[in-house]
Amino acid sequence: MASSKTCMNVLCGTPISTEWRKGWALQCGGSAVLCDKCGSAYEQSIFCDVFHAKDSGWRECNKCGKRLHCGCIASRCLVELLDRGGVICIGCAKCSGVNSMAGDGNPNGSCVPMLDIVGERPSTSADCQIDSERKHIQFDNNTENIGLGHLLQFQNDDTKGSFEQFKREGILLHPGESGNVHSPKLNEVSNGSSQAAKPVIHALAQTNLSITLGSPLGSPNPFSDGVPDERGYNKASPPFQQGLRSRHLLPKPPKSTLAQGLEGSMGIPQICVARPPAEGRGRNQLLPRYWPRITDQELQQISGDTNSTIVPLFEKVLSASDAGRIGRLVLPKACAEAYFPPISQPEGLPLRIQDVKGKEWVFQFRFWPNNNSRMYVLEGVTPCIQSMQLQAGDTVIFSRMDPEGKLVMGFRKASKPITMQETQPSAISNGVHSSESFFPGVFENLPIISGYSGLLQSLKGSNDPHLNALSKHFNPNSGDISWLKSEKHDDQTRKGLLLQSLQVPEKKRLRNIGSKSKRLLIDNLDALELRLSWEEAQDLLCPPLSVKPSIVTIDDHDFEEYEEPPVFGKRSIFVVRSTGGQEQWAQCDSCSKWRRFPVHILLPPKWACGDNSLDQSRYSCSAPEELTPSELENLLRSHIDFKKRKMVPSYRPIQEHESSGLDALANAAILGDNVGDPGTTAVATTTRHPRHRPGCSCIVCIQPPSGKGKHKPTCTCNVCMTVKRRFKTLMMRKKKRQSEREAEIAQRNQQIWGSKDEAEVDSLSKHASLHLDPSENETKSTNELESKCQNENSLNKLSETGQGNLDLNSHPDRVDELRVGVPLVSMTSLLQVANLPLETYLKQNGLTSLMSEQEVGSVSPLPPQTTGDSEGQHLDDSHLPSSNERESSEGEENGDPSEPDLSPNDPQ
DNA sequence: TCACCGCATGGGC
């Protein structure tokens, strides 16, 4: 890792060691380096070639030729660090320091000063003074540069409380706020620049630096008359009065500085950053998750050609109840009090709010007394929400149009692919939620390792603690590079890590999913779908044959980095018409129109109408969409139905017999059974890969259809490696579930042997299939029960341990086939099978290479069960890549966690 | 029975 770079401090230039200093400046990616000479500190993104081996992560400023940040993952937090609008370009003296970030939102890498800078940036600046009006910040000559390093160092010195909050919120705190901020002056730098789009910096000849804070984005609450609530609420310090004070301190500019910023930034890509709130109240106290994130372009869209300026006020991610039928949108208290007219009566008052289309809505803005506080709501929002087609997880953005003071309500759909700028926790969690569900493309930019930022960012703020935990594991910004280490100890591969997180214990999962106290922005099914989709995403993430990843080693961990996301193909929806015709539908990346294809077409990950050269009638995005809105709705609905049905088994473990599983459904779809919405043309949909599409080069189709042409055990071709990798994944998951079931069975064991009650035996068997209804089979004979139990148990064990017909594409339809070959064995032995560790199996089957990468567990002394062998299907490496089972159902191996195919169906 | 209203509850921060 050790290498040497030149200190970016323009007046220093000393080569500095890049020896990682763990535990320092963790929030920005895990480590930092210090210049030996001047002590300037740089977080690792400065040396982002670590993460971006290809181009060293640097871009050149078009103006001055200096190197700029690449906009890599870590450097993103610089934007957050500084002011959400700019990053200090440490290497760019000509531009004097503060630039919009090159990379994400500024591919040209042009230094676009976010601050007007006069003079030169000081080489060093130690202390800073804030004048009484907080308009100037002075740096004297004792400090190092005001660049990133200093900020980082400062942050690092901060106490844990504020440090944590900083990490979470991505902001610097004001003195006096929660947490201990030890250097309010520097905080002021951040906040100052954050509140002003274009503050002015006067540099004072390398000795000190004065920053004049610009005007705020907008005026204080125009609704506020400054009169305290007559009901006495918060009389001592009504929030809106703070806005009043702000008005005095920070007069409204003739024109919104935001608009100025807009003009000034014409021609460069807009950066969508969270804009800190306009008023003093918000600036100081609004949680960053309410900070409006809206691009200047969007602002201009709203304002149209009028001379009005749009002042973004706040935004809120719609909760389920917000978007639900109740029609009440809970407003963040602080926002409501800061930006909406003060109300003294619970009844509130009607509020006119214009949507982005110009349509005006009238909502009742009111509050409920709540624990000596208030809970503000907008009532009657349902029509508006529906009009904008918003759902839980989408974001509404409240702005104000000045000078009229008219309230404007915009929105941001969660389905929008997550951008690098979108780091706000609340917003992100939704990104995962709805954008993923069935819209293709969201995961397309998600390489397994190096491109995970979007996903991780999306997880970062998830309300799902598990997702949070996961993101914490993964997120380099979460500030703990130790995850690399710790995971090493756990011997978690990167994929295993992901799976591990997906494999939270069932109880935990259920508690989370079913908990009434959840604050999930996604409902239960969606949460489940999320898991499935992750797994599906893994399916889609196959390294292209021709692409070799660059391997980056960090702390003895190898990371594959792909220049292009190793995406398998574009997701599409397969449809069988009631007439029997099969077709495939996919959405254009460009115009979002749904286009029809023959089923055998495999679409590339990125596809637009223009690529549709085979079909002249749909060659252009301008071609009309074939589907009527209702047809599209049907298509999507049946797709969702399909996915929900797919989820039912795990969500509701009591598997109905009629629900013969994913494959049956898929087959039905393929065969034209009318299992979908009967009233629609699209009778069933599936994203399953059809078997052996002609001309398809996917992992399924490139293999011979039935057992021929097996690859050798030692084969390392892409197919074999991929299959092996998937097998490992599957095994790890099975192992996890196995141990869970072991515990459960052990618990039941005692009951069984303690009582010969047949009902309990039945109960056991039911438990084996996660079925808990002892009354259902009361009439069954003991023998029936026992044999059933045995069968089911053996099935479970066989499947669980990988013995017998272990099929990566386990097929529910084939459970019955399996049963035929399952001899009756004693329950004891079956339970022993359950205890047979995976490792044992792997060893016995020459799969130690797989085992070596698994968590090393205790190996059971029990001999392997032979029941599985009766199937005559030893699993070995040569078997893995072969397709005789695989062809049956590609995709199942990453499918439903509950794997209904492994659970016996409940006999009628 | 349903929709709506107003408040209560409780997890999370």
Added chain:
DNA sequence: CGCCCATGCGGTG
């Protein structure tokens, strides 16, 4: 520990 806020829930029409 207090506040915030998502959501549950009982009362009412």
